[in-house]
Amino acid sequence: MNIERSSNWREDFNKRLEENGPWDSWSLYKMSYEIEKMNLIPEFSGLQAPKFLTNLMFLPHQMEAAQTVIEKMNGKAILADEVGLGKTIEAGLIMKEYMIRGLVKKALILVPASLQNQWVTELNVRFFIPAIPYRKNTPLDQYDVVIMSMDTAKKSPHREKIYEQDYDMIIIDEAHKLKNHKTQIYEFVQSLKKKFCLLLTATPIQNDVFEIFYLVSLLKPGHLGNFESFQSSFSATKHTLKEEKYLKELVNQVMVRNRRQDTGIEWTSRKVQTIPVIFTEGEREIYDMIFDLKNVSSVFKSSFTMVTLLKEMCSSKEATFLTLNKMLEKCITKEETDYIESIIAKMMTLEVNSKAEKVLEIIEAANDKVLIFTEYRATQAYLQWYLYTKGISSSLFNGKFSKSKRDWVKQLFRERDQVLIATESGGEGINLQFCHHVINYDLPWNPMKIEQRIGRVHRLGQEHDVHIYNLAIEDTIEQKILDLLGDKIDVFEKVVGDLDAILAT
Template sequence: MNIGEKVFSVEAREKGIGVITGKQDLFHQEYAEVFFAESGECITFLQAVLQPVKTAEDTFLQQQFSPAKRFILRLFQKQIEADNTGDGLQAAANFKILPLPHQLLAVKYVLDQPTPRVLIADEVGLGKTIEAALVYEELKTRGLVARVLVVAPSGLCLQWQEELKQKFNEDFIIYDRETVQSLKQLYGENTNIWTLRDKIITSMDFIKPKKINKDINEALLARRTWHNEHVLEAATQAGFDMAIIDEAHKLTKDMRGEETARFKAGKALAESIPCFILLTATPHQGDSDRFRYLLNLVDPYRFYNSSVVTPENVEKITVRNNKRAVVNFRGERLFKQRLTSLCSIRRDKPEDGIELKLYQAVSVYVSEYYNLAQTQNNRTMMFLLLLYQRMVSSSSQTIWKSLDKRLTLLKEASKTMEKVEFNVEENDTEVEEIQELNVEEQMVYLEKGSTNWQINKKYLETEIQILERLVELAREASLGRTDAKLRTLLEIIDEFKIRENDPELKFIIFTEFVETQYYLNSCLQNLGYKTALLNGRMSSQEKQQAKDLFRQEALFLISTDAGGEGINLQFCRVLINYDLPWNPMRLEQRIGRIDRIGQKYDVKIVNFQLEDTVEQRVRRVIENKLDTIKKEFQAGEDKLADILSTLQEEFSFENIYINAVQKRLEDVTQLEKISEEIYQRAKDMIGKGELALPFSQLEENYNVSAWELEKKGEETKQLLEGYLSIFGASMQEYKGRSGVYYFDDPINGKHWKNVIFHQKFTLEQEESEILGPGHPFVRMAMHQLEDSLSQDISARIRINEHKFAGEAGLAFVYQLRLTNYVDKEKLFIIPCFINSNGQYNSRITKYFQGLQLQVQDLVAITQDIDLAMVMERGKRQGEQLAEAIYLEQRIGMEEKLRKQEENRQAYFSARENGLMRIAVENIRNARLKELQTERDNFRIQARKRRQMIPSLRCEQIAYVEFV
């Protein structure tokens, strides 16, 4: 190899073509220094990994022709390579999901932003998780994101982990207190453990800073200081490329405008992580200031004061889709009607008296001891008593088992009178963290510390006596009888089967408590029914097995709230809530298991409610107000579902219920007052939110089609067929299983089975593996093809295509590279057909842009052709086509930068005006200097991004005849 010779490196093909600028022999090895004009780099390589560049023109004129199929396969591979650098969707076809139009439109919108920082505010049930995950996958495919942090409420962290694994094959680790402490012990105190993994999920209430003040003791101060340093501060310094924050409305400031711990966490993450995606169905919450604080996290340069929070500005950083308006690719509405009925259960038979007696006795116990726990600020016990009150309305069996367990604990404690040193406050666990847990997780946590009573032995013995009486009542209510709720359940099951005219009708029965679940399971099995169970104690594999059992055999699925998280059951249309959570958001989450995308029928919901209980009277007053909201607004049920989590944050439905139990609901005036406040707040949130945050009309600016994803699947299939063919292998389709294939990898011999390429087969082929363009095996095949076909740059080709019969000429393939050395490089493959008369043919040119063509080798050129003239004409035409693409891309970049500069200039001006009001001169000047530095840095970056550098190279030339 000589100085000045053009070469490429087989180990660094992404660098492109370079020129040898120097050579050196050292330690018995020959080295060459290569300059790459496209990147401006000068790199030294072993000469053995360098290959001389043959130009397509020289190879063609020297008649060094490759087989036609290899030539076309190289063109096909280059087209896919270029497509993978473009603005279109690249990752959406990689996964066993069926993306919907509104989800793909949202992803395209996010990708079109100068920096991916947006608020996704779709209504509940539209798949915000899918949208955020697809944005991540698209950015990862483009090389823009490697490290991602997901922040969610603690109760949703496991659901995020499972959904990302099941649907996107992504392995995320959950960071909580135990994980962080274990990693610290393993790697040392000086290690930032947030840098150890690239894909992390953590809870909102874990990552937020702990409050530090003078009132806490030294031990607690030390723990909280350690937490703040090694959790939030460390996370912001860990170099994450992207953050996804679920239920993001919880991050905003409080109603007085003061920063909450959650807001401080959100702000710190927003300032340190470039790609920032917020997910919430209720961003506005009826408060314009709190809405602006949330928007400011996404774009501080646009939302610097209240005056700029206009619908026009909000639309520029938000995506919001209407649940009842979204459609599939066939234009069909995605959601069916929801039909909800309340089943009031009267316990008026003589045998029901024991249940009423038990309910009243437990309510008295809960009321008295809740008051005692309040005086001692023992939140552990307060939470446990809340659960006891809900248990007694769920089933006698559940309250029996739980009170018996507490009785045993207290008897053990009374022997030594030793306290268990465990309390919510002492353990530095926030109230919000416990509230976010499901009932099963709460029970495990709370029963640890429920014996920590600051009372003497006399009071302890008193509680033991009360519990002994309650346990005996519960035992009597549980054994040897059929309770009123179970009798009603069996009646409703028979009624539904008759009404639906379907003896094989499937039912989902939800309960909060595992003991109630076991009781129902035993009763239904004794009646000869096949059942399946889901609860939080089961592994992901066991949950999937239970879901499969329910789909294939069982008529009943009995699930707890924890068991149903993340499980989609659209194939069932009847859901019975055997007991009702006090938090209505939990109820909405249950219904969302069947009232979701993919449901083919109207869904029937039956809510059980015991009459003559405090809970019934509370629910009646509150739900009357919430029903009014549903009627006042179009699609009011969906809008109410969106705001339930915010209402829970502000009013705490659990507190409303327990206060009513404490007071025995002797005075309903206070309850009616609170209900009116809930109504007014809900009305404000929905009404003001509709005005401030209109629904997106993304289809006006972006297009998606089912063919866009189908094409990706077909391209991948053809690419792998080409890869297998050049190594002497082939792909086979299973008999009787359309779209499912198997083959052996000719490189390493691995047998691939149950392979699909099109997402439409995912539902019916659950055991299959989809090979999309981003699959590691497909990427490996791409690299193998690039290496193997690197010299297949000229050919003589014959194509059977009647509409072009008689045409002949040269097909040129140009590659245009565009870079500004800031953004990711873009590639464009530009075919160009010049006929034997030197005329450009646009129709045939477009023909070469399709899927892999069916071609044959041509033995010889049969027509007279002036090669020099045609090649010169091809060069000019190729440059014209490339220039049109270059100008389009440049105009697009200019428009993005113009919008970005307008926002920044308005922000800089507002900041400067604010700083000029600082009275102290040296502080004012220092702040103004910092602002000027920020302004200068932005201008430098904008100037770099405007410098779009093109390079054009002829990749392939072929003589083509059509017959």
């Protein structure tokens, strides 16, 4: 078979010469010229992306953060702005800049499942980056920018498919979830090839100082030495350390952190109160019986189980009952069974929840929208029932909800209900600037969880002072939690920087 070369182009070209056109559009030529000129920039300074993103108004701190990461940190950085300052915008701007300069083509973005669609929308609509959400059979080799949930990425067969790709940039949102080298997601991220890598978290230290060591080691292995040298150099334990100024200096070489007060934007204030709650005699009796469980049998000597039960009793009898009921199945002797059944019987006679009554007082005094955070779904359901009996409308919000249901519940809270009762995972990634009151019904061990909770309402667009109420039952485990929260905040401020108010002084 003979292949002949077409000569049509010559005839077409001669015709255009004779008729003086039509030639290519002058505007298309100018655009092509600009792109070529951009690729010939002799110095890698200044940002090119903003002039192509005319639909976005970048705040000065966002531009500075992007420039610092690109020019001084070689595209490997922790973006640790306080909640609500636009870390997603900064990451999108950095990615766009590298794409325009031809340094990034393929990118993988790992996020909590609840934020996957939000990231897809943000990158496509705001940055004109054609990102797609990863689904079960998405062919990774056919798409350049993929957004995937952390939980999916770390498991087979998805993990192996990712390892086969050659990504130019990795972005991880809510990077504090990596925690340490023992978690599956940390090991997975550590194994990825990372030409450029961004870790996004407002809370790079959540529970202990070693978390910052592991995050920095992902970006620059050896920057803080190995684990043993880090531990000895800074006399580091979970909640104490020395030479914190030197450590802070090293961390700041790979971390950008903007605080609200540094942005030049006028922010509303936080009004934080710790509200003491006193158990009734009946509640105290049950609490003490649970505390004595460890003396009944070795089955109940697990400190984790005991702490869980004590915390649940400070929340609601409903949450406590579910755990006690499971423990009945593990009982070996009749004495153990009888003791637990006696606790359950006493719980069934309880008619008062002192903490719920305090919540009602706060809601009635606020006379406004109120966001409540609890750690237990059983408590969530109880609070909704209790408030309903008092004529107060509420919605529930937790991590099991689909994207559409989350949006629907948020709309209900905005337009109909006075109260939204959320669990920790449910509150992740939801923005509620129209609400100005937050009740921490159950206190977490981790102060950064409180910061994340408050950040749902105290963020860009909030026009009112935000009132935070931390409830703590006197002479219970919640008093110990308050003390430990103070120690953890102290470590965070020594290494990362000052925090906005979380606890009352």
